[in-house]
Amino acid sequence: MKYRTIGTDPHNRREVSVLALGAMLFGSRTDEETSFALLDRYxxxxxxxxxxxDNYAFWVDGGQGGQSEELLGRWRRSRGIGGEIFIATKLGARPLAPGTSYIDNPEGLSAKVIRESAERSRERLGVDKLDLLYAHIDDPTVPQRETVEGFAELVAEGTVGLLGVSNQAAWRVExxxxxxxAAGLPGYEVLQYAHSYLRPRSDVPDDLFPDGSLGHAGPDLLTYLRAEPALTLVAYSPLLKGSYTHPDRLPADYDHPGTPARLTVLHEIARETGATSNQVVLAWQLGGDLPIIPLAGASTLAQLEENLAAVDLELTAEQRARLDAAH
Incomplete structure (x- = not known):
């Protein structure tokens, strides 16, 4: 495994593995035995x-979520896991009632919600301190100062380490x-957005964000990342839910002329390296000029092993240039 440093505060910055493991479906669609085996192998x-x-996976059982955090808590206790494992969680998108969702009934980002939701996450995970806490989605109904101060209070109290933000417009993040x-408070240092080798159309809303594709790391966010070298991008859905091996799963917003061109080059380089397309995608993210940590889920050990092997795949400068130039 390889590692990179995230965070700037010497008290909270950490060395984390360059490949993060997504636990979204652990404890729901992925049963406990399989989830534990995947965590152990990782x-x-x-x-x-x-x-x-805190809202994973509310859509599976029509509830409010929490299954993933609860499973991780049981796994930590059963294995004697302590602070050596860095666990990130999120708040703001947990439905307030069963049968609703983050679109029509989210918990939001008020100071009260931030404190109470963070406490519940710590209880489910069985930790005294959340290593990294994200604002999962934006909440335009709450003044940003209230949200910023709410997160900062938890850092000051020592119950949260690093702060992150997900699925917000770049100008809102800034x-x-x-x-x-300006207030001398800790701010967001980790950005979590969808990012993969294939690029979506920005004018077509996706399933997760019907009001626009704010969940994607588009050109504006990547430009912002280049201008702020202290930030790190955690790229969720790097493998597009299996679309590189199952083209029928490709979301509608990726249906445009640029997709076949990029897939052609991707498959060429997979053949050249003897790697899978998935591994080339992960290696492309890992070896680029931006600080990107792919966040890949897995439901089988074979999938996890494939992802882990990508960490040691080195693309040549020429191969990377061809991947980048395809459009």
Whole structure:
């Protein structure tokens, strides 16, 4: 395994594995025995960065979520896991009532919700401190200063380490970070957005964000990342839910002329390297000029092994240039 440093505060920055493990469906669609086996193998391979959320997976049983955090708590206790494993979670998108969703009934990002939701996450995970806590979605109904101060209070109290943000417009992220900086408060240092080799159309809303594709790391966000070298991008859905091996799963917003061109080059380089298309995608993210940590889920050990092997795949400069130039 390879590692990179995230965070700037010497008290909270951490060395984390360059490949994060997504635990979204652990405890729901992925049963406990399989989930434990995947977690054990990931840690055995040197992985130490696990991602979850307080609303995973509310859509599976029509509830409010929490299954993933609860399973991770049981796994930690059964294995004697302590602070050596870095666990990130999120708040803000948990439905307030069963049968609703983050679109029509989210918990939001008020100071009250931030404190109470963070406490519940710590209880489910069985930890005294959340290593990384994200604002899962935006909440335009709450003043950004209130959200910024709510997160900062938890850091000051020592119950949260690093702060992150997901699925918000780049200008909103910058405004929140500017508010924090002006007040001398900790701000967002980790950005979590969908990012893969294939690129979506920006004018077609996707399933997760019907009001626009704010969940994707588009050109504006990537430009922002280049301008702020202290930030890290955690790229969720790097393998597009299996679309590279199952083209029928490709979301509608990826249906445009640029997709076949990029797939052609991707498959060429997979043949050249003897790797799978999935591994080339992950290696392309890992070896680029931006600080990107792919966040890949797995439901079988074979999938996990495939992902882990991508960490050691080195693309040549010429191969990377061909991948980048395809459009």
């Amino acid at each position: 840690v055995e391979a040197g992985g130490n960065f696990i991602d979850t959320s 405004r929140a970070r500017a508010i924090a900086a």
